[in-house]
Amino acid sequence: MFLGTHTPKIDEKGRFFLPAKFRDELANGLVITRGQDRCLTIWPMATFIQQTEQLQSAPTSVKRVRDYQRMLASGASDETPDKQGRITIPPHLRAYAGLDKDCVVVGAINRVEVWDSAAWAEYSTQQESAFAEMNEEVFEGL
DSSP: OBOOEEOOBOOTTSEEEOOHHHHHHHTTOEEEEEOTTSSEEEEEHHHHHHHHHHHHTSOTTSHHHHHHHHHHHHHOEEEOOOTTSEEEOOHHHHHHHTOSSBEEEEEOBSSEEEEEHHHHHHHHHHHHTTHHHHHHHHTTTO
């Protein structure tokens, strides 16, 4: 499970150090994809395979299914952390998320998200006030 907020720096080669507590779960490979909120999503390889198995069974005769599959796969990059725990974010994904040097790495239960620092600050400020009310929507009936 991925938890917490971390603030590594992205170097001139587009690499950053994974938080130490995330490294074991990502050591055997990961997939970086576009996230829905202009962030990047890092999936452990096994989790990404599970997610895409569901997509493979979706009917490709449905345009939105095809569109989603294309957008997810075309921007995805499979990576393996180096011995120091760094991963490289490809240039097209850095551009998508507006990543330069300062980033925020957020544990999001089954995945890791990478945000531009300013974008994360704005997003988290907006969501903070609504967080208490989300419980009723996400866990209806509890």
